[in-house]
Amino acid sequence: MPLRLDSRDADFAAAFTALVDARREADEDVSRDVAAILKRVRAEGDAALADYTSRFDRHDLEASGWAVTRAECRAALDGISSELRDALELAAARITAYHEKQKPQDSDGTDNAGVRLGARWRPVDAAGLYVPGGRAAYPSSLLMNVIPAKVAGVSRIAMVTPTPNGVINPLVLAAASIVGIEEIWRIGGAQAVAALAYGTDRIKPVDVVTGPGNAWVAEAKRQLYGVVGIDMVAGPSEIVVVADGKNDPDWIAADLLSQSEHDPTSQSILFTDDAVFADAVAAAVERRLPLLSTQAVATTSWAANGAIILVRDLEEAMPLVNRLAAEHLELAVEDPEILFEQVRHAGSVFLGRMTPEAVGDYVAGPNHVLPTGRRARFSSGLSVLDFMKRTSFLSLDQAAIDAIGPAAVALAEAEGLPAHAASVAVRLS
């Protein structure tokens, strides 16, 4: 049974705080093991990769090939149904269109002191993309990671994906073919992230590593942050639904379960102002659960982390929603604008009764790589900006340095940095 809270209850504040503070992220202490893997890949390169892949993935890279070829990707694309192919192509086109609008503007101008000031955005040279193997090998994640890098103008994209027992997910290869990835290495785990960051004889180093992964991959990214850029450290998926009593309870139940089925640590929370509706959603969840092939995961997640929270009115929910700062937020009401205006922290918001979160996972356009675990308080979903960087620039002439230089000299001297002061002072007229 999921948690049931009522904002009218005397102990609500404490119970809600406990819900906000509950950590669902595993504290697996893999940091020492990961550090050892990174060190060995850095020192031994491809030999270490081959050994780890043989041990962890039971797969001989020398015998079956280090890389997936373009021909293999093309064959995978040819092998899927036209319905799936059309779906992948629609998704790729819509994701591309959305991310094109994220491209930042350069700036360049001269102010009234005669100082030319500006900023220029450029793509990174190379991006590395981690795509998990096995059950969590999602072609949609591949699209969501590759397309922002392509739109940013990154000229080299290197993908790594483990192929346990040599088996590759054909849908992932089909998606790779659609977006045109030229470089796919059959490696995974912390060792693959190390190879991307440090480079080996075979694999040239990249500048940014993105993509989801297990605890080892996440820890490798965390440890290599600074050697390369990374997207974020992702935790379990989550959804908050704010719904009035006029929704179909069965629809809202489906929305809640769409997160619960991801992982036993996923979280689905419903806020509603209608106690009868709350009961109807709870009942609909129970009816739907046995029908799912993901029943075991969804049942565990819903019971352990699910919550139904009754509020006096939906406006009362909004400060609570902001405290949760959820990855996904549905505002399932007739006119969601009033509530939306009050949203300060959320990864992505789904407005109205006809906008289920799952449509955003695949084909709507915005990125589905979003901050989890309350990190929407300070971070954003994956975007074109994660694959670009800004260089500021500055140009002064004699008049400009005469105008603002003396202040720089004064401050440099006050900070005890005489060479700073001198480099400006020598140019003053």
Next chain:
Amino acid sequence: MPLRLDSRDADFAAAFTALVDARREADEDVSRDVAAILKRVRAEGDAALADYTSRFDRHDLEASGWAVTRAECRAALDGISSELRDALELAAARITAYHEKQKPQDSDGTDNAGVRLGARWRPVDAAGLYVPGGRAAYPSSLLMNVIPAKVAGVSRIAMVTPTPNGVINPLVLAAASIVGIEEIWRIGGAQAVAALAYGTDRIKPVDVVTGPGNAWVAEAKRQLYGVVGIDMVAGPSEIVVVADGKNDPDWIAADLLSQSEHDPTSQSILFTDDAVFADAVAAAVERRLPLLSTQAVATTSWAANGAIILVRDLEEAMPLVNRLAAEHLELAVEDPEILFEQVRHAGSVFLGRMTPEAVGDYVAGPNHVLPTGRRARFSSGLSVLDFMKRTSFLSLDQAAIDAIGPAAVALAEAEGLPAHAASVAVRLS
């Protein structure tokens, strides 16, 4: 003596690669000690802060006060010279004007499938700013960290600064008064970062922690990345100057020394196509060094990490400059545009003969918190965006979900996520 290289030499490629790969960052292993401090502050809160401050800063928080008051800041401002006050105010005004232009645009529109798509930027609720104590307590760094947060619209800014032996830098307080910081705690080190991230009884937690610090502060930020947002892990300062023979060698020497004087690990590199000029700069550096109050540091840094690199022509330097991806890059030539076009990786670029890097440290406007250690390959200087986050949003009506929903259903089913598929399918007409 700094390194001298000539691109015509047979071993140049190897020597230059060694220069690029040389690590100047200390590998101080403070991670275990920092982890222990974070854990204790999280568990014991203010009591741990008081104890660490007593031990590390020899300062009794209970006796002399936990916080610096606005009146103390105001008094410090009243106590500095009008020249310094004017300089700080000019700097604050120009930094504000530059950062105002960084404010991102929201987007909102409906595409031809009838899908409403957009993105909305909001500031974080609270930012924590670390300002070092003692010799490295720079009022300019305070301005460079606080102003982007203010421009972003952050409503609460909490500053921490250690006051060893109870001594506070009056210039830092004066700068705090100018930008109007209401909350200043007299704590430092890893314990201060922990207090900002986790919160204590006295200090409410923040969402983002920025600002420079020693190895302990940097490691605390690294370990708390994910609990809060952080700006970056900063390393030693560095400058690359590309200069033709028509510059005054004394000016270029001053520019090189403006980085050398920061720290023994700082790095200054000159590229020039004129061997006579190279010698003249080297001689000018030797003449200038004894005149500096920072002579000891600058001499060590210049000898250990400085380099003068002779190239056939300045265009040849540009791919080398991109490999270094320096924090600061001066293009000291008559028409810098041709070279500037070839810059792919640099934190900030200073164009022409009259634009010394130091003017950018103080009063020009762009941020002086910039990526070091080749991280300009993938990261940017501190900006308004570091204090904001983007929420994507989406709204569909019946026609829109009928248009794109079936593709989402197909992909969800192919990925083995039936509840995802159902949440879309139930809404299709």
